[in-house]
Amino acid sequence: MNDEMKKKINDKYEASIQNAERFWPDSIYKDLLVAFGLFILLIGLATFLGVHPEPKVDPTDATYVPRPEWYFLFLFEFLKYFPGQLEWVGAAVIPGILVGLLIFLPLYDKNPLRHNSKRKVALGIMSAIVSAIVILTLMASTIMTNMIAFILFLLLAGVLFFSLYKNPEKEIAWKKPALWVASFAFLALTGVTYQQTLAMAEPTEEVHVASSVPEKMSLGQDLYSIECVECHGPDGEGGEITVTAADGTEEKLPVKSISSNDEMYTRSDESFYEIISYGQPSLGMPPFGGAHGGELSPSELEYIVTFMRYTWDDRADVPEGAVTSAVPVLAEGEVPSYEVHVEPVVKRQCLSCHREGKENNNYLMEDYAGILNNGDNAPNVVAGDMDSILLQTIQGHEVEGVNGTIHVMPPNGKPIKDAYIDIFIRWVEAGMPETAEDASALAE
Amino acid sequence: MMKNIYAWLDERLGFDDMYKMLLDRPEPHGNWWNTLGSASLFLFIMQGVTGIFLTVYYAPTPDHAYDSIQYIMNDVAFGWLIRGMHHWGASLMVFVVFIHMLRTFFSASYKYPRELTWMVGSVLFLLTLGMGFTGYLLPFNQRAYWATVVATNIGGVVPGIGPFILRALRGGTDVSALTLSRFFSAHIWMLPAALAGLIGLHLYLIMRHGESAYPDQDD
Numbered sequence: 001m002n003d004e005m006k007k008k009i010n011d012k013y014e015a016s017i018q019n020a021e022r023f024w025p026d027s028i029y030k031d032l033l034v035a036f037g038l039f040i041l042l043i044g045l046a047t048f049l050g051v052h053p054e055p056k057v058d059p060t061d062a063t064y065v066p067r068p069e070w071y072f073l074f075l076f077e078f079l080k081y082f083p084g085q086l087e088w089v090g091a092a093v094i095p096g097i098l099v100g101l102l103i104f105l106p107l108y109d110k111n112p113l114r115h116n117s118k119r120k121v122a123l124g125i126m127s128a129i130v131s132a133i134v135i136l137t138l139m140a141s142t143i144m145t146n147m148i149a150f151i152l153f154l155l156l157a158g159v160l161f162f163s164l165y166k167n168p169e170k171e172i173a174w175k176k177p178a179l180w181v182a183s184f185a186f187l188a189l190t191g192v193t194y195q196q197t198l199a200m201a202e203p204t205e206e207v208h209v210a211s212s213v214p215e216k217m218s219l220g221q222d223l224y225s226i227e228c229v230e231c232h233g234p235d236g237e238g239g240e241i242t243v244t245a246a247d248g249t250e251e252k253l254p255v256k257s258i259s260s261n262d263e264m265y266t267r268s269d270e271s272f273y274e275i276i277s278y279g280q281p282s283l284g285m286p287p288f289g290g291a292h293g294g295e296l297s298p299s300e301l302e303y304i305v306t307f308m309r310y311t312w313d314d315r316a317d318v319p320e321g322a323v324t325s326a327v328p329v330l331a332e333g334e335v336p337s338y339e340v341h342v343e344p345v346v347k348r349q350c351l352s353c354h355r356e357g358k359e360n361n362n363y364l365m366e367d368y369a370g371i372l373n374n375g376d377n378a379p380n381v382v383a384g385d386m387d388s389i390l391l392q393t394i395q396g397h398e399v400e401g402v403n404g405t406i407h408v409m410p411p412n413g414k415p416i417k418d419a420y421i422d423i424f425i426r427w428v429e430a431g432m433p434e435t436a437e438d439a440s441a442l443a444e
Numbered sequence: 445m446m447k448n449i450y451a452w453l454d455e456r457l458g459f460d461d462m463y464k465m466l467l468d469r470p471e472p473h474g475n476w477w478n479t480l481g482s483a484s485l486f487l488f489i490m491q492g493v494t495g496i497f498l499t500v501y502y503a504p505t506p507d508h509a510y511d512s513i514q515y516i517m518n519d520v521a522f523g524w525l526i527r528g529m530h531h532w533g534a535s536l537m538v539f540v541v542f543i544h545m546l547r548t549f550f551s552a553s554y555k556y557p558r559e560l561t562w563m564v565g566s567v568l569f570l571l572t573l574g575m576g577f578t579g580y581l582l583p584f585n586q587r588a589y590w591a592t593v594v595a596t597n598i599g600g601v602v603p604g605i606g607p608f609i610l611r612a613l614r615g616g617t618d619v620s621a622l623t624l625s626r627f628f629s630a631h632i633w634m635l636p637a638a639l640a641g642l643i644g645l646h647l648y649l650i651m652r653h654g655e656s657a658y659p660d661q662d663d
Contacts, residue, residue: 001556005556006556006557009556009557010557012657012662012663013472013654013656013657016472016473016657017470017471017472017654017657018470020470020471020472020473021470021471021472021473021474022467022468022469022470022471023466023467023468023469023470023471023655024463024467024468024469026471026474027471027474027478027479027482027655028467030474030476030478030479031479031482031483031486033479034476034479034480034482034483034486035482035483035486038483038486038487038490038536038540039486039490041536042490042529042532042533042536043525043529045528045529045532045536046524046525046527046528046529046531046532047525047528049528049532050524050528051517051524051527051528051531054583054585054586054587054588055585055586056510056584056585056586057506057510057584057585057586057588057589058586059589059619061586064586064590065590066586066587066589066590066591066593066594067587067591068580068591068594068595069534069535069576069577069580069591070535071535071538071539071542071573071576072573072576072577072595079598087598087601088601088602088603088606091598091599091601091602092601092602099570102566102569103563103566103567104563105549105554105562105566106554106555106556106558106559106562106563107559109554109555111555112555112556113663114551114552114555114659114663115552115659115660115661115662115663116550116659117661118663119552123550126546126549126550130546211514211517211518212518
């Protein structure tokens, strides 16, 4: 750029600041207003959306599909086009070149002209890059976020067209580009959202993350019922297990109580955590932690330990709102319902065997309909029928089923508490109501 | 009394000169897009303030990072608010800085005599992304851990220097306690120091050349 051009630019700038604005108060006023708006927006986001909870690190869970922060999504999506040997081109070469081009832009863009009509090439290239970034981001985001983006976009477009409509006479420099960008963005958003609706990836499994002690206890209890009850009993009282040795011989081993004061007073949370994670190979306990070949994540192990500590340790300071015993006591004359009474008992007593992958004549007790109709011997329980298989077996009677004898339940020789049996009997008598409303309707 | 204090301070600090230098600067006619730069600065300060509060309770070790954040979220008074604002402030800052950059591009404000302002500014944008990248690991949850494993792996595919980049980022072969303390140090000391210094330079350049005017048909 020659000195003449420089002088022209500087003179023009000098003229443009004559009698125009002052930083104080003209700009500062707008700046403060925007800063205040952002501050309110931040408080709103923190209060109403918060931070999505995530589980603890589990380095053994290689199936976890990580997602970067949204502003790196475009790069993440971009890399998919460079598989295998070519990855470094997409990861290092192209982004490196783009970063260089971005930083040194004023050094190679020698065009001294500034008005939009005289920089068509530069504007075209930048618009193409920004569009590519936006489209890649949309392609990598979930359909939910795109829906939200879509609504936000419609709002913005509305504001834009309203302001154009309000001043149809006024010459607005950005009118044409704004219309172009808006139409393009509309097409891109519609296209990506439509394609995603078609593909409709299977819903990702939502991992429940507990933050408070009561939540941890309740999740821990659910896990305990499934993973531990079979050997340790619903209250950690222990019992006897049969272990098959490598040479095929069977050996009966005692399982001592894990809920006694002895146990609670002498073991720390860390110690429980390690035992569950690593197992006790010499005592017949398999490892449960993912690090040692089990199926539980570190967060899940922690929930179980929290459940044990707060339920069995008589020194524990149970926080308000925590449910220490998940099975509510049945009052005189009250009609039990599935959701309030039966489900908690089933969770504690039955589910550790009556779930997928266990030996149980296909009798899976995971929901209301399943308890009634699942399995080889259905119907398992009929309203008003005191001879129902379920009622008979939990009361200590063997029943003939299609595959042979159905044994007394539970099979570990420790009968269910009388109070729980009472819940089942009164539930069947009353007609097996599913919800609390159904139960109170039947009681009247 | 107040008058005396003011006079004493004015004699030494020079309020008049400060007013002329910092505030009473002439500017061309602007619009609301011109507020994005100061909005970026505001968000940087907000991130600094909330970040400093977070370091009071945050423990940058694999054993305690997750639990210390749980503690901030559940037990510290207004901890959830500070963390929430820091979390969302990061996203907002990347967004605002990016739009600020686009505004500068589309109004051709990076041309003579403001070339250096643009170059410093684009480095500031990259440093902001770096803050996002290093901050992402600090909660040390599943998402943070695996995203960092994948991202640092990508650094490792560069031919020749890849393995070196990988080891430098992770402080070893795996994402470990060393990675966490490296990212923490970068997130709270190295990158903010670089950002603060370059923001100072960026602001000096803006004051020296003045805010750019929007181009008209003759430009």
